[in-house]
Every structure is written in C-alpha cells, then in structure tokens.
Amino acid sequence: MALSELRKxxxxxxxxxxxxxxxxxxxxxxxxxxxxxxxxxxxxxPTAETVAALxxxxxxxxxxxxxxxxxxxxxxxxxxxGQDPGKPISxxxxxxxxxxxxxxxxxxxxTGAAMERVLPGYVPRNHDRVLADVVDxxxxxxxxxxVLVGSSSTGKTRACWEAVQPLAxxxxxxxHPFDPTRAEAALDDLQxxxxxxxxxxxxxxxxxGPPDVGERIAAAIHDLLTKPQHKPVLVxxxxxxxxxxxxxxxxxxxxxxxxxxxxxxxxxxxxxxxxTFDTEALCTAAALAEDGDRLLADALTRAADGRVTQDLAGxxxxxxxxxxxxxxxxxxxxxxMDARRLGVGLHLPHAFLIDAAIDYLCDQDxxxxxEDWVESAFAELARVVHGKxxxxxxxxxxxxRRSPGSVQPAxxxxxxxxxxxxxxxxxxxxxxxxxxxxxxxxxxxxxxxTHLAHTDDLDNLAEAAQSRFRYQWAHHLRHRAIDAGSTNSxxxxxxxxxxxxxxxxxxxxxRRAADAGSVGAxxxxxxxxxxxxxxxxxxxxxxxxxxxxxxxxxxxxRRDANLHAALAKLSRFAAALSVTRAWGPPHTSFWxxxxxxxxxxxxxxxxxxxxxxxxxxxxxxxxxxxREMSGDHSxxxxxxRRAADTGDAxxxxxxxxxxxxxxxxxxxxxxxx
Numbered sequence: 001m002a003l004s005e006l007r008k009x010x011x012x013x014x015x016x017x018x019x020x021x022x023x024x025x026x027x028x029x030x031x032x033x034x035x036x037x038x039x040x041x042x043x044x045x046p047t048a049e050t051v052a053a054l055x056x057x058x059x060x061x062x063x064x065x066x067x068x069x070x071x072x073x074x075x076x077x078x079x080x081x082g083q084d085p086g087k088p089i090s091x092x093x094x095x096x097x098x099x100x101x102x103x104x105x106x107x108x109x110x111t112g113a114a115m116e117r118v119l120p121g122y123v124p125r126n127h128d129r130v131l132a133d134v135v136d137x138x139x140x141x142x143x144x145x146x147v148l149v150g151s152s153s154t155g156k157t158r159a160c161w162e163a164v165q166p167l168a169x170x171x172x173x174x175x176h177p178f179d180p181t182r183a184e185a186a187l188d189d190l191q192x193x194x195x196x197x198x199x200x201x202x203x204x205x206x207x208x209g210p211p212d213v214g215e216r217i218a219a220a221i222h223d224l225l226t227k228p229q230h231k232p233v234l235v236x237x238x239x240x241x242x243x244x245x246x247x248x249x250x251x252x253x254x255x256x257x258x259x260x261x262x263x264x265x266x267x268x269x270x271x272x273x274x275x276t277f278d279t280e281a282l283c284t285a286a287a288l289a290e291d292g293d294r295l296l297a298d299a300l301t302r303a304a305d306g307r308v309t310q311d312l313a314g315x316x317x318x319x320x321x322x323x324x325x326x327x328x329x330x331x332x333x334x335x336x337m338d339a340r341r342l343g344v345g346l347h348l349p350h351a352f353l354i355d356a357a358i359d360y361l362c363d364q365d366x367x368x369x370x371e372d373w374v375e376s377a378f379a380e381l382a383r384v385v386h387g388k389x390x391x392x393x394x395x396x397x398x399x400x401r402r403s404p405g406s407v408q409p410a411x412x413x414x415x416x417x418x419x420x421x422x423x424x425x426x427x428x429x430x431x432x433x434x435x436x437x438x439x440x441x442x443x444x445x446x447x448x449x450t451h452l453a454h455t456d457d458l459d460n461l462a463e464a465a466q467s468r469f470r471y472q473w474a475h476h477l478r479h480r481a482i483d484a485g486s487t488n489s490x491x492x493x494x495x496x497x498x499x500x501x502x503x504x505x506x507x508x509x510x511r512r513a514a515d516a517g518s519v520g521a522x523x524x525x526x527x528x529x530x531x532x533x534x535x536x537x538x539x540x541x542x543x544x545x546x547x548x549x550x551x552x553x554x555x556x557x558r559r560d561a562n563l564h565a566a567l568a569k570l571s572r573f574a575a576a577l578s579v580t581r582a583w584g585p586p587h588t589s590f591w592x593x594x595x596x597x598x599x600x601x602x603x604x605x606x607x608x609x610x611x612x613x614x615x616x617x618x619x620x621x622x623x624x625x626x627r628e629m630s631g632d633h634s635x636x637x638x639x640x641r642r643a644a645d646t647g648d649a650x651x652x653x654x655x656x657x658x659x660x661x662x663x664x665x666x667x668x669x670x671x672x673x
Contacts, residue, residue, distance in 0.1 A: 002068045002069075002071035002072040003045055003068075003072035005068055006045075006046075006051070006065060006068040006069060006072055007038070007039050009060060009065060009068075010038060010039055010051075010054055010058070010060075010065075011039050013054075013055075013058035013059075013060045014039070014058065016058075017057075017058050017059075019058075021035045021036060021039075024054070024057060024058070027057045028053040028054055028056075028057040029053065029212035030050060030053055030054070030212065030213075031181060031183065031184055031213070033180045033181055033184060034046070034050055034184050034187075035054070037180065037184075038050055038051070038054060044188070045069060045072040045073045046069065047069075047073075047187060047188055047191075048066055048069055048070070048073075049187065049216060050187075051065050051066055051068075051069040052065075052066060085173075085175045085177075085189040085192055085193055085197070086173035086174050086175030086176075086193070086197050086198075087173060087174065088168070088171065088172070088173060088174075089164055089165075089167060089168035089172055089173070089174045089198065090168045092174055092176075094119065094158070094161045096176075097157065097161060097174075097176055097200060097202065098157055098202045098203070099119070099157045099158050099161055100153060100157070100158075100312070100313035100386055101118075101119075101313075101316050102118065102119055102120050102295050102312040102313065102315070102316070118295070119158075119295075120288075120293055120295035120296045120299070120312060121285075121288040121291075121293045121296055122158065122162050123277065123281050123284045123285045123288065123296075123308075124162075124281075124284070125155075125159075125274070125277070125278070125281050126274075127148065127159060127271055127272070127273055127274075128159055128162065128163065130146075130271055131146065131159060131160075131163040131271070132163065134146055134163075134234070135163055135164070135166055135167060135234070138167070138232050138233075138234045139166065139167070139170065139232075140232075141231060141232050142231065142232055143224070143225045143226075143230065143231045143232050143233045143234070143235075144225075144234055144235070145221065145225055145234075145235035145236075145237070145265070145269045146234075146235075146236055146237075146269060146270075146271055147201075147204055147236075147237040147238065147239055147244075147266060147269055147270045147271070148160065148236075148237070148238045148239070148270075148271050148272075148273050149238075149239050149240075149241055149244045149270050149271065149272050149273065150238075150240075150241070150272065150273030150274070150275070151240065151241060151275055151388070152240065152310070152313075152386060152388055153309055153310045153312075153313035153314065153386040153388075154273045154274070154275055154309055154310070155273060155309040156238040156273050157202050157238055158309075159273065160200070160202070160236045160238065163236070164198050164234070164236070167196075167198060167234070170196075171196070172196045172197065172198055172234075173194075173196065173197045173198070174197070174198040174200055175189070175193065175197055175198070175199055175200060176200040176202070177189060177190075177199075177200075177201075177207075181206075182203075182206040182207055183206060183207055183210055183213045183214070183217060184213075186201075186207050186217050186220075187213060187216060187217060187220065190217070190220040190221065190224060191220070193224065193230065193233065194230075195229075195230060195231055195232055195233060196232065196233075197233050197234075198233070198234045198235075198236060199221070199224075199233060199234070199235045199236070200236060201235065201236065201237035201238075202237065202238050203238060203239075204237035204238060204239050204243075205239060205240070205243040207237075208247060208259075208262045208265075209243065209247075211258040211259070214258075214259065214261075214262055215258075215259070215260070215261045215262065218261040218262045218264070218265040219261050221235060221265060222261070222264070222265055239270075244266070244270060246259070247259045247262045247263055247266060248263055248266060248267075250263075275306075275307065275310075276305060276306030276307050276308075277303075277306040277307075277308050277309075278306070281306075281308075282300075282306060282308075285299075285300060285308060286300060295312060296308070296312075298315075298429070299311045299312050299315075301429065302425035302426060302428075302429060303425075310386070310388065310389065311389075311425070311426065313386040314385045314386045314389040314424075314426065315426045317385035317386055318385055318389060318391055318424050318426050318427055319426070319427075319430065321381075321383075321385065321391050322391060322427055322430070325380060325381075325391075326376070326377065326380060327361055327362075327365035327368075328357070328361070328365070328369060328373045328374075328376065328377040329377045329380045329381050329391075330360075331357040331358075331360035331361050331365075331377075332353050332354075332357045332377050332378070332381065332392065333381065333391060333392065333423070333427060334357075334360050334431070334435070335352075335353055335356035335357045335360055335440075335444060335447075336348055336353060336392060336421070336423040336427075336431075337423065337427065337428065337430070337431025337432075337435055338356075338431070338435060338438070338440045338444060339352070339356070339444075339448075340423055340428045340431065340432070341428075341431055341432045341435065341436070342440070342460060342461055342464040343456070343457065343459075343460025343461060343463070343464060344448075344452065344457045344460065344461065345454060345456065345457055346395075346422050347395055347420040347421070347422055348420065348421050348422070348423065349418060349419070349420060349421075349451050349452070350378075350418050350419040350420070350421060351418060351447075351450075351451045352447045352448065352450075352451035352452060353392075353421060353447075354374055354447075355443060355446065355447035355450065355451065356440075356443055356444045356447035356448070357377075357443070358443040359441030359442055359443035359444065360441060360443070360444075378392070378421075382394065389424055389426075390424065391423070391424050391427055392421050392422070392423055392424070393421065393422055393424070394419060394420070394421055395420050395421065395422045396420075439468045439470075445461075445465060445470060445473040445477075448461050448477065449473070449476055449477060449480060453484055454484070455481050455484045455485055455486035455488070456486075458477050458478075458480055458481035458484060458486065458489070459478075459481050459486050459488045459489055461477050462474045462477035462478045462481060462489060462492070463492075465477060466492070475493075475496070477489075478492060478493050479493070487512070487513055487516035487517075487518065490509050490510075490512050490513035490516070490518070490521070491509070491510065491513045491518055491520060491521045491524065493509050494506045494507075494508075494509035494510045494513065494521070494524065495524070497509060498524075498528065503528065503532075506528070507525065507528060510522075510524050510525045510528070511525065522541055522544060523541075525541055526538040526541035526542050529541065604626050604627075604629065604630035607626045608623055608626050608627070620639055620642055620643040621639075621640070621643050623639050624636045624637075624639035624640045624643065627639060
C-alpha cells in the first residue's frame, strides 16, 4: 500500500508539472531508467535518494514521500530476505565478468563442433603480489578497495579474477552491478550488501564518471568501506589511465569540482598495471607454453615486444574482422597475408596492396566496388580492436640515426614508396597457416613487379613464383631484383641460361655472382669447365674455393671425410633430441637440411637414407629430387607420383612435367623451355 501510494503521488506530481519522464530525469539529475523504474508498478521500491530528488523537482513534500519510501523499502527488504546481491564466486564465469576471451577453441573435432571460450594459463606479475597481500588482509576481517589502472587489454580484469580465487574457497559472494545500468544498479543495491562480498566495478568509469551519480556512488562506497557493520568487503575496479588522470586532477581555482568525492575515494587505492611482460614474466609464460598451453605458445611467437596480453585479447576480434569484413577489405588483407608468407617484409606499400587486391575479388564483388572503395577498405582495416591492434595499420619511417661526426647524405638511396602498412601479427600467422596451399592471382605478381623495390622482397617472391610454376613472373622478378642491386638472383638466372643451352650467358652471370662473393657460383663455373673438358680450369676454380692450393681430388676427399664426420655428430644430436621431452623428435626439416648437404656433394645414397627416417609428403618430394640429381629419372618419377597421390599440389606439379620428355643426354626437359 505504501509503495502504491508513493507511485500515485509521483505520477500525479509528474502530470501536474507537465513534464515528460525524460525532462524530469534531466532536471532531477537522474537516469531516465531510474525515473521509469520509480513509477513502474512492477519494479522494486525506489531508493531514498531517488525519491528525494524527484520530490524536490516536482515540489512535493519530501519527508512524507520519504516515509512512504521507508515503509515500502522495509516490505521489499522482507520480500528479498535470503536474496542478497551477488552470488558465490565459484558460480561466476570469468567471461561474464568481462575478462577478455583469449581465443575460441573447438569442443571436439567434428565439423560444426561448438565453440567454447577458453583462458590461457595465468602469469603472475608484480601487481599480483600486491593484490594477494590485500586479499590476505581482507580474509583477516578488514575492508579494502583497489582500482587497477592500465591501458586496454593489459590484464587488469584477469588479475582481479585471479586475485579473488582464495575468497571463492572461503565462500565469498561476488556482486557485479550492471542492470538496468551499471550506475543505477550500484546505487540501488550498495546499501543491501552483506559482509564477505566482492564488489566488481570493472570499467569503473561507468560508475564513477557521470557527475550526477558518480559522486553519490563514491560516497556510498566510502560508507561501505568505513562502517564496521559492513566489514569485511572487497571493492575491485579497473580504469584506463586517462580516466584516472581526469578523476584525480585538482580543479582550477574557482572552477567546479565534479569529482571531489571520487578523487578522495581513489586516493591511495589505485594500482598501476604495466603494458608489457618483463623478463621474469616472459620466462614463466614460456614454461607454461612448454607444458602445453597452446594459446600462450602462439602469443609468444608474435609478441616479441612483451605485449602478450594485448595479443591474446585482440586475436579473436582480429579474426572476426577478417572473416566478416567487406569483400574489398578482405581482398586487401589476403593480398597482405600472401605477401608476408611469400617473403615480403613487414612494411607493405599502399599502392601494392591496392593493385594486388583486384584479382582476389570475384566478378560480382568487383562490379559492386564504389569509387571510394580504397578509402573505405583501409579505414575499415585501421579501426583498432582490444590491445590497440588493427588488422592493417599505417606505419611511418623512423628517422635514421647517425654516429657523432658523420655527414648527413645529400640524398637518400632508398626508393620513395609512399604510405606503408603493416599486417597484424596474428593475421600474418593465420594467413601462413590457412593459405599455405593458395597461389596468389595474377594481380598480385603484377603489383609486386610494379611497386616493390627492395631486393630481398623481389628475390623472395621470385623464388616463390618459381616454386609455384609462375616461371615468367619468376624470370621478370629476378631481372627487376638485379636491376635494384640484388646479387642473389644472378645464379638462378645463370642456371636457367645454362639449362637452355646459353652457356656464354650463363657463365657471364655466374661470374657476376662469384664476384659478389657467391661460392656456389664458383662451384657452378667449375662444373661447367669440367663438363666442357677443361679439367685444369675446373681445378683452378676449386683451388680458389678451398683457398689452399690442393688438388681437386684431395679437396673432394677431405670434404667428404669432414661431411661424414659432421653427419655422425648430427645423427647423435638428433638421437639426443628424440629423448628430450622439451624438444621432441627432430623435425623433418632437420633431415632435409642434412640430406641436401650430402646430395650437393654427390652422396645421393647417404642423402636418401636420411630422408627415409621421416615419412611425410615433403620427404617424398625431397627423395625424388635426390633420385633426379643422381640420374635415376624413373625412380624420381615414381616418388613424385606417390607424393602427388596424397594430394600435394607441389608434388603434382613435378609429376605432370615428365611427359615433356628428356633431353638427348637424359636430362628432364625443364618446364620453362
């Protein structure tokens, strides 16, 4: 009856004042939802503060309405007995408390399996020790408040969650006020909290920031912390640095002070969170990764600067942005992913990404491009996610540092490439995993030839084009790399010239590569001399390689002996790795590297015996190459076809070339001829 009478008088007063609820909320400095709940017949009794503010604004007798509120609140309190705000900490899911998901995980392995949110192992840092001391004191019966201050995704909320776990074992409750709004929920129920409760104020600016309610919440929390009947309670909050700075700043003389109570509440109760993991934390994370924590292991491969928590928090959103972005933005991202996985450097030219993206679009998406698609796509990809990460962010050139006394060059020799962009590390890694079987379209190779200028980028892409049977692009990219000053492309071009019979052109290119310091080019020159019958010339070059004056036969014997000794050591090392839990058995690439060294010196049997120790498709292809080098073309073809039967695209490419036939000397005809 008291609550009905209170609502009737408030409703009549609202009608008499000819105000809307929105206007009343503004004049009373309350939230519109608070006003709505105050007159809603299905809602709980409004707080005394709300009734007083409404009564003053509507010019109603304040004390009479407060008496009605007190009677109604008493009845409401009786109705709510046994329903204290909050629930046991053990019943909370940390993600419901706004701990950032670190990455989705499949429940099961079947297609369409449900996704569940998982957390990586926790790495304690210095601030966790402070929180642990606070929790110890709370368990002794004292009340405390700590607000963790740090940038986006630095681990603030996760640190709070880990800190309250000892209280969970002691049966404490946790209350997260958020309905109907965070501030309103806090004002309504702070007075009803019982001891042994954690008050969870994540993103505390929502509670303390609004001037109309922030000061009242700060006063209520101060009352909660200081009155004996409430002890013990623990108030945990998080804030970004700029909010903390605003709340703690003293006003100018004569200026209003909107955060005076908040400033008093926060004084001595904030705790800074570092942006990065220090050396000790990185070592702990590495140990957890070694013990099987996949999320931490993945993050550590990317977060070389120690920003581990930012990487973990941003990864799911980066992936979502890639998978649900516009067609144009996705095309730009896939062009960037392919560039990075094929060997282009971190910084990707704007013009390259635009031109490369075209053939990643289907016909319909291409026809629907608007005139401003470039600006829209790059603006979409520049929007940051958790941890201040963006799928594709613009980067600037740092000024070059010079030693004291050095002269500033008049002009720089570095080509001007315009705006440069960097792909997010997580998407870089995602592209290497998911797109490894994809060959970039024609627009990619043309854009690379047109816009890339760094020799390493061109050399790497030429090799990538060669391995994907884009022989014309490989040829042109190597010429462009040589024009840009590369010496690494000289020997591959010379080998092509030699293969097609242009021995003079091949020798000229080999000599240029040898003059640049390539020992392999010298060996190729010696091989050409030997093949033409000039054994003295070949021996002279081999002496130059060995730099000792010994004969070719002596050099080869000494080399073979050293190689077999080194092989024995490597085999023993591999055996040791096989029984070491931290490393596991030697990777296939280990055997392939050793076998290539042996086959380069003609020990084909030894090379193939090593490759038999591994059983994947890659080693089948490598065994086929060894057979091909040794002259066993039929054996090579059989191995290539075995590998192709597994569905491997590279093996299939090698297998289909055999119908091209053989040269008169028995050498397989290269596809580019």
